[in-house]
Amino acid sequence: LAKTTQPISMDSYEGQEVNITCSHNNIATNDYITWYQQFPSQGPRFIIQGYKTKVTNEVASLFIPADRKSSTLSLPRVSLSDTAVYYCPGGTGFQKLVFGTGTRLLVSP
Amino acid sequence: DSGVTQTPKHLITATGQRVTLRCSPRSGDLSVYWYQQSLDQGLQFLIHYYNGEERAKGNILERFSAQQFPDLHSELNLSSLELGDSALYFCASSAAWTVSSGNTIYFGEGSWLTVV
Numbered sequence: 001l002a003k004t005t006q007p008i009s010m011d012s013y014e015g016q017e018v019n020i021t022c023s024h025n026n027i028a029t030n031d032y033i034t035w036y037q038q039f040p041s042q043g044p045r046f047i048i049q050g051y052k053t054k055v056t057n058e059v060a061s062l063f064i065p066a067d068r069k070s071s072t073l074s075l076p077r078v079s080l081s082d083t084a085v086y087y088c089p090g091g092t093g094f095q096k097l098v099f100g101t102g103t104r105l106l107v108s109p
Numbered sequence: 110d111s112g113v114t115q116t117p118k119h120l121i122t123a124t125g126q127r128v129t130l131r132c133s134p135r136s137g138d139l140s141v142y143w144y145q146q147s148l149d150q151g152l153q154f155l156i157h158y159y160n161g162e163e164r165a166k167g168n169i170l171e172r173f174s175a176q177q178f179p180d181l182h183s184e185l186n187l188s189s190l191e192l193g194d195s196a197l198y199f200c201a202s203s204a205a206w207t208v209s210s211g212n213t214i215y216f217g218e219g220s221w222l223t224v225v
Binding site for chain 1: 111113142144150151152154157165166167197199201207211213214215216217218219
């Protein structure tokens with residue numbers, strides 16, 4: 001069963017825009033794409049969710065192309081407090097519940 | 110506060126022992142999930158229950174078991190504990206039985222288990 005693929009880690013500086021891309025090669029027609037954020041020693045929390053095109057909330061934007069085979073989480077003007085692990089779980093069957101290692105984002109001053 | 114409550118927050122026990130972790134889902138949520146997170150590994154999915162019935166199994170060891178009770182709270186039982194079982198165990202809940210169609214998962218703060 002295939003699951004999503006995302007970079008293991010990314011580095012950025014305060015004030016920059018960060019884009020994290022996730023591949024969803026086996027996404028089902030009715031599946032939404034959801035991103036979660038996890039700080040050290042805390043449980044992951046919901047950031048943003050979308051089905052297609054673009055979604056924006058107070059925290060981030062989510063871009064989903066027409067074929068829905070990928071998604072890009074965009075964090076505008078990151079700060080030190082955005083240092084966290086970001087997950088895009090998905091896949092077929094129980095793989096939808098697999099969070100894996102996520103993308104570890106480190107924001108430096 | 111996600112609304113998911115886990116107890117105990119911290120637990121230290123010896124190898125070979127058995128422990129039980131407890132989870133109360135958000136009010137109204139019928140699905141409960143258990144995850145394990147070690148220092149060097151990602152968030153590993155263990156098991157999913159919906160309204161008392163097991164729905165999906167992930168990388169759960171045979172020494173581990175779980176159940177969801179009629180009041181919807183859940184317990185994760187870990188037996189014959191080994192040093193490698195030391196980890197942060199998360200419980201999560203959601204309203205529906207599937208995470209498709211926009212169903213969001215809400216995580217608790219976790220239970221830290223240290224096996225010595």
